Amino acid sequence: MHTPLRPCLALLRGSMVCMSALPRSALIATDASVPQGRPLFTFGIIADVQWADHEDGYNFAQTTVRRYRGAFRTLQRAVNWWLSLPHPPLFIANLGDIIDGINAKLGHSSLALDAALGELARLPCPAVNIIGNHELYNFNRTELSRAPWLKHGDREFHSFSPADGWRVVVLDPYQIAMIGHAADDPRHLTAVDLIGQRNPGVAAGEWFARVEGNDKRFVPYNGGLGWEQLQWLRRQLADAAAAGERVIILCHVILHPRACGGGTMLWDFPEALEAIRSEEAGGCVAAVFCGHDHFGRYFCDEYGVHHCTFCSPLNKGDEGNAFGLVRVWNERIEIRGLHMNDLLPEVRRGEPTGRPASTFCEGDAFSGPCETITLPV
Numbered sequence: 001m002h003t004p005l006r007p008c009l010a011l012l013r014g015s016m017v018c019m020s021a022l023p024r025s026a027l028i029a030t031d032a033s034v035p036q037g038r039p040l041f042t043f044g045i046i047a048d049v050q051w052a053d054h055e056d057g058y059n060f061a062q063t064t065v066r067r068y069r070g071a072f073r074t075l076q077r078a079v080n081w082w083l084s085l086p087h088p089p090l091f092i093a094n095l096g097d098i099i100d101g102i103n104a105k106l107g108h109s110s111l112a113l114d115a116a117l118g119e120l121a122r123l124p125c126p127a128v129n130i131i132g133n134h135e136l137y138n139f140n141r142t143e144l145s146r147a148p149w150l151k152h153g154d155r156e157f158h159s160f161s162p163a164d165g166w167r168v169v170v171l172d173p174y175q176i177a178m179i180g181h182a183a184d185d186p187r188h189l190t191a192v193d194l195i196g197q198r199n200p201g202v203a204a205g206e207w208f209a210r211v212e213g214n215d216k217r218f219v220p221y222n223g224g225l226g227w228e229q230l231q232w233l234r235r236q237l238a239d240a241a242a243a244g245e246r247v248i249i250l251c252h253v254i255l256h257p258r259a260c261g262g263g264t265m266l267w268d269f270p271e272a273l274e275a276i277r278s279e280e281a282g283g284c285v286a287a288v289f290c291g292h293d294h295f296g297r298y299f300c301d302e303y304g305v306h307h308c309t310f311c312s313p314l315n316k317g318d319e320g321n322a323f324g325l326v327r328v329w330n331e332r333i334e335i336r337g338l339h340m341n342d343l344l345p346e347v348r349r350g351e352p353t354g355r356p357a358s359t360f361c362e363g364d365a366f367s368g369p370c371e372t373i374t375l376p377v
């Protein structure tokens, strides 16, 4: 397999060690070698707001508190922060699950969605809204196919060019899914077959009793891209490579097992990674940005692709800052946030994720005080 030599790849060659393992001086040297000044484009980022007008609750295992109203106030603070920037972002990447499934039980699906979209509408820029599992707990695909806040919700994969030389590819992780489709939709039937084969425990009501390792992904809250979308992805990446463009992929569900807790990947993540690593793609993918796993994780893979899984505002509510700003140059991607560990953690379950160390920025022409990390691309 062939990929052009990228800075991150050069650092990684011959080892799986990522940037945090390098001496700080190496990072500073990398940083100083790239041009400063205005980025080609910037965008806001937020994942899994999952808000509901409901008192705080717990996850199924009763291990994690969910701050449903605090998550909404975090979205409000995020919008205020993006509004405060001297240069507004080009768009906001809402990485899915903007409302919680509990809204369906409360009969609040539309109310909660309108409130969240109303916050994003205070901005002068558009939001790129992504479908997550919680959208599908609240609305089915027929409804989403008519939703004005999506592009074409029955097949929500599309791409756009935010700046010369860059392409953003948005994936729909629930094309093959147990949730959202009509019972007789071929994409639902494919999902039922696949889960029946790969995780028979689901039918028996014990989702994790009979699966281990990466097979833990074969549960109904994940889904697959499916053949049609994978073909489309390969073509997008080949076109981008041929045009000399770099690519950022946005998806709710995670594409790499090491960018999450190990159970929240796409059912067909091996095929997705294969497409990214193909000769035709020519190493054009710089980064993959996801949500879904609320505790977030960073992983730079052996091909130099930065997999960033962003944290949910639901974790810390009013005490957290799970939102950020992404700034893109040809040689690097910078991520800014008020508190980087609230957005993209340096450590998860006591283990370093390999996320580059953040530095404090006192405020400049682009934002007030914040923390920042730089990913060479």
Ligand SMILES: *[C@@H]1O[C@H](CO)[C@@H](O)[C@H](O)[C@H]1NC(C)=O
Residues within 6 Å of the ligand: 140, 141, 142, 143, 181, 182, 183
């Ligand atoms: C989708 O939801 C709408 C509105 O609740 C309902 O009328 C329709 O029957 C649903 N379609 C499917 C396929 O479940």
